[in-house]
Amino acid sequence: MHMEALASALDSAYVFVAAILVISMQAGFALLEAGSTRMKNAGHVAGKQIISFAITGIFFWVAGFAITFGDGNGFVGLKGWMLHLGGAEADQVFSSLSWAHVPLDLKFLFQMAFAAVSLAIAWGGFAERAKLSVYFVFGILFTVAIYPVIGHWVWGGGWLAKMGMQDFAGSTVVHLQGAVAALIATLLLGPRIGKFTRDGKPNLIPGHNQVYSVLGVIILWVGWFGFNAGSTMAIGDGFFSYVALTTNLATAAGAIAAMLIAWFVLGKADIPSMLNGVLAALVAITAACAFVEPWAAVVIGAIAGIITFFTSLYFERKGVDDPVFAFSVHGIAGIWGTISTGFFASPRLVEKVGVGQAGLFYGGGWHQLYVQVVGALGAMLYVAAVSFAILYLLKVTMGLRVTPEEEITGLDLSEHGVYGYPEHLDPAENPAFTSETVSAKAAGHAYERTI
Template sequence: MTWFRFLMFAGMSLVLLAGSPVMADEPSDSGSVAVSAADGGSSSTPQQNADDGSGDSSEDSSEPAWVSETPEWKFVANTVWVLLAAFLVFWMNAGFGCVEAGFCRSKNAVNILGKNFVVFGLSTLIFWVVGFAIMFGDGNSFMGTTGWFASGADNSPHAEAYAGVYSSLNWAALPLSVKFFFQLAFAATAATIVSGCVAERIHYQSYMLFVVVLVGLSYPITGHLIWGGGWLQSQGFFDFAGSTAVHSVGGWAGLIGILLLGARRGKYQADGSIRPIPGHNMGLAFLGGLILWMGWFGFNPGSFMAADAEGIGYTVVTTNTAAAAGLIAATAIAWLKTGKPDFSMTVNGALAGLVAITAGCSVISVPYSALVGAIGGVLVVFDVLFFDRLKLDDPVGALSVHLANGIWGTLAVGLFADGSLTSAGSALAGNGLITGGGMAQLTPQLIGIAAVGAFTCVISLVGWLAVRAIFGLRVSPDVEQMGLDRTEMGMEAYPENVLR
């Protein structure tokens, strides 16, 4: 087994070193590459390359903040680690599919799995054509305007003087192709969140068309504001791995979809009572929850975009601690309220803790990460009940997990952040309110939450209305009653039910 692992690593390294680049990375003349945050000196995170708000994020791109050299092996180590992290995030698509299918009825399982399978392929093409350029291309404080089709030179791993069109990513000692693939995996995650919100009553093609809007416009613009040298980044807003940039954006888009679609038939009775619609397979939900938990060990630590040993290890611990605290808290609260340890709340509690810690996983202490996760677990239970009272039918609890806890996790940075914990801390505007920084960090966090929420809701409303005008949104009552598997997909997840 040891030799097998060695050969796998060596083979991957040879492919990375000898293979033809997919994108325009310029070759190195010196055999060495620019240093990343992992190599010592000042830290290098996306937060450090903020536009000054003047409207041109390319003006100061002639030279990275660090001017140093590191051996080629470090460049390879960074590449292997970030690719591994990206593969873990890609694998989260399986987790989302299993959780959503398990929490929904069997007659819609193929439809849900189909959406979650196709969404990564569709996201790949849209993000390649326009999304990556809008998110990270040089442009202004609102959006990128260069680098369409993920094209344009990017020599950041190879030279001190930067030459390229992705200045907001010039700190990462990685090939452009690796930067693209890692960010693509995040974009697909935001789109997948919406799938759970609108499950069991939306046309298949309508969801797919909305994914084009989300991945091609809404997500990359908010990503540029936060990570691409845009306005929020210049204000000191900090979202290390995407509580707002990924999870809240997906949640806000899903909320608008729910408002326009309405509830599933029979969910809310005329007398005001709420009819439970239980999921059909808790085994799938169990598997999906664990896959997502595992995937988060790429999602959060991978956001260093470097083989930063201390940062990666620290972030793994805070991420895992928050998940554990979230699931225990959600299970306990559900048990107290219902007299039973509701397993669906256990799964969503773990996911809530993971979402909540995502923004601050690199700058929040381990004890505070437990608190952040526990509060997330409590929130997910009460938010499910809250959204039901508002008659917002969310079949899998995606609003409670991703929207509510995306907001909470972003606020938590403004409360508990400590810039001394990892290299990412230098990008903070200041410590959190409770850790001695006053309002220095909390203020930009509040601004960012409000700005992203307002923008995403407006763009999502326009997008959903356009989709409705083209395809319609909701299936007919007869189709919904029969199930989307037989009517929209032409097959059954469990065909033995038909053959009996």
């Protein structure tokens, strides 16, 4: 009994550290997205990460965790609202998590951090033109009506879990969900002012701080070890270290592949393309990290980096203004990562994890690939339908988008009243600017110099 208690304590400490790493990814998203957007929106874009995490912290506790992991039917969990339970009773209500020998409160903290990441991804599609009020309403509904449903299907004992879907840490549950919601928001909001010419050709709207973007990606890369390796929720057998290995190999391959393909196609070693390659590889290996051999992790990561580069260009040319390329990075790579286990899942690792079957390249036949495709398609259809219903209703009632004047002024001022870089507003040049008020006309003139 003493050894069991010690093992549980060590696992709990490990999961707590992993949860902190996943939570730290919010800082990564703040830097990445603020650096990848314009100066006039930097404070707003960074600040919404706090709002995202706060909304998830409350509403995943109220209902999201119960719907995801509570015992219920094949579609939703129906027990465990607000974590009223503890001890042995918790394992009876949250039987889908009973394999992890850590306290229920810690299981919640870890999984809440995952839900917050998914919402942060979704909000990427709203960037630089959505009302702050829309973030609140959609964030709450995403946390209780979208994310937990797919989570239950895959991780909570739902119908995809019964089919044996392999998604170890959330290529579909976390990333594909957030990406599809981001795409729907992007389409309903429409492109940013000035993004496309009258004949539909895209204009470059570069981010204002590439160093911020790089630092954000480094933070995300480190935080992802909590995301993937932490999903073992145990340290006793050392399997977490293997998951960390495959995660890092895939990520390194994605960075190199994306940089090289951008260099070849564009003639320049494009840094944003490299950063997208890093993130795409991380997204792709998230599902497969516990199921594939190291060589396969390298292949999965490299392919993710390459396809994300080309799909980013494709969607932009088709008139989709996705400011942080959320759908290409988290959606396309999420699909690839999800179906990749259908090809590469190793028999020895499938036996170790105890989910699904070996992949096609190991003589496992087409079954696992079929399951993975069904899972990805099912998730996409549900998230797209519910996101569209919510956002369309918001569009025709409260409206999704700020006014053109507010968009030109920038959301730092129009939504928060404070510019993220106040020294760039010169009162001598703009007499209407004081510490209390900024006229839209003066602010718009000042921002023309800073875009």
